[in-house]
Amino acid sequence: xxxxxxxxxxxxxxxxxxxxxxxxxxxxxxxxxxxxxxxxxxxxxxxxxxxxxxxxxxxxxxxxxxxxxxxxxxxxxxxxxxxxxxxxxxxxxxxxxxxxxxxxxxxxxxxx
Amino acid sequence: xxxxxxxxxxxxxxxxxxxxxxxxxxxxxxxxxxxxxxxxxxxxxxxxxxxxxxxxxxxxxxxxxxxxxxxxxxxxxxxxxxxxxxxxxxxxxxxxxxxxxxxxxxxxxxxxxxxxxxxxxxxxxxxxxxxxxxxxxxxxxxxxxxxxxxxxxxxxxxxxxxxxxxxxxxxxxxxxxxxxxxxxxxxxxxxxxxxxxxxxxxxxxxxxxxxxxxxxxxxxxxxxxxxxxxxxxxxxxxxxxxxxxxxxxxxxxxxxxxxxxxxxxxxx
Numbered sequence: 001x002x003x004x005x006x007x008x009x010x011x012x013x014x015x016x017x018x019x020x021x022x023x024x025x026x027x028x029x030x031x032x033x034x035x036x037x038x039x040x041x042x043x044x045x046x047x048x049x050x051x052x053x054x055x056x057x058x059x060x061x062x063x064x065x066x067x068x069x070x071x072x073x074x075x076x077x078x079x080x081x082x083x084x085x086x087x088x089x090x091x092x093x094x095x096x097x098x099x100x101x102x103x104x105x106x107x108x109x110x111x112x
Numbered sequence: 113x114x115x116x117x118x119x120x121x122x123x124x125x126x127x128x129x130x131x132x133x134x135x136x137x138x139x140x141x142x143x144x145x146x147x148x149x150x151x152x153x154x155x156x157x158x159x160x161x162x163x164x165x166x167x168x169x170x171x172x173x174x175x176x177x178x179x180x181x182x183x184x185x186x187x188x189x190x191x192x193x194x195x196x197x198x199x200x201x202x203x204x205x206x207x208x209x210x211x212x213x214x215x216x217x218x219x220x221x222x223x224x225x226x227x228x229x230x231x232x233x234x235x236x237x238x239x240x241x242x243x244x245x246x247x248x249x250x251x252x253x254x255x256x257x258x259x260x261x262x263x264x265x266x267x268x269x270x271x272x273x274x275x276x277x278x279x280x281x282x283x284x285x286x287x288x289x290x291x292x293x294x295x296x297x298x299x300x301x302x303x304x305x306x307x308x309x310x311x312x313x314x315x316x317x318x319x320x321x322x323x324x325x326x327x328x329x330x331x332x333x334x335x336x337x338x339x340x341x342x343x344x345x346x347x348x349x350x351x352x353x354x355x356x357x358x359x360x361x362x363x364x365x366x367x368x369x370x371x372x373x374x375x376x377x378x379x380x
């Protein structure tokens with residue numbers, strides 16, 4: 001079960017994700033991100049505060065989106081408030097050095 | 113003493129994997145694993161089943177089955193996933209490199225590495241026309257009476273960069289844990305390690321004693337011209353620190369890695 005809400009914050013798309021992100025639903029996250037990018041929103045914040053579980057299927061979508069937004073100037077995917085469990089998964093794939101991770105939603109949105 | 117074996121069979125459908133996760137989480141909890149180990153077992157079985165269905169069966173295969181068996185005894189808890197796809201030993205596959213830059217990364221392919229990283233032992237067998245992958249978690253040794261090893265189970269210390277040490281308490285930062293942490297950090301300061309990151313990612317509660325300890329540690333580190341910063345605070349814990357203004361005393365970072373980088377830059 002995953003819930004995805006997208007909010008406009010100035011020039012930043014704030015993507016709030018809640019629930020489990022795994023191989024049954026990671027494509028929903030991928031599609032939500034792809035749609036933002038297609039609409040020209042390449043400054044993304046992924047708020048993961050409500051994600052209690054994420055498998056490599058979720059990371060796959062985040063990395064795909066990151067690769068796409070990096071093609072446009074100023075484009076980035078930044079992470080806000082991942083839980084300890086999610087952070088462990090990000091770290092295992094070395095994504096904690098590739099993605100910018102922020103302690104709060106405000107910090108992440110304000111970083112652009 | 114717990115000896116148990118339980119089995120679940122599902123059709124080869126991705127949508128059935130959450131049921132496998134729930135089954136394994138329950139068995140791991142019954143076996144007495146801590147929540148971090150329970151999460152590791154869940155992640156491992158999820159990645160294993162996803163790989164079998166996506167690659168072994170080439171997508172959803174309602175006519176094929178996956179069998180999941182959980183076993184526990186005094187020493188270990190194991191999850192075995194077996195399937196009837198063509199023989200494939202996932203352990204022979206080359207691991208992706210977590211240090212590779214974004215441009216050189218394929219987005220996926222992390223599942224097997226995750227299994228190997230989170231579990232203590234992974235064994236592949238092909239027998240009677242079935243692949244089987246056994247993923248093992250060893251039980252933590254029983255807590256010792258010795259206070260030092262008891263503390264070691266709740267606080268870990270490891271270097272983050274050449275000159276930065278990371279201290280990770282686990283659980284509640286309270287009267288039970290604080291004297292031990294103070295002593296532990298004191299030893300590090302005496303040994304000349306002055307740049308410290310406190311990884312709060314696994315701390316879900318800080319008592320008043322915990323807050324007092326943080327302040328006195330900060331004073332102590334400052335007095336010898338060192339630095340101590342906090343990383344990965346839970347929103348709840350961050351709120352408590354903000355209420356009493358400790359967020360103005362300590363620099364806060366999202367991750368230990370970011371904290372270590374900042375500390376080591378400042379030290380240059």
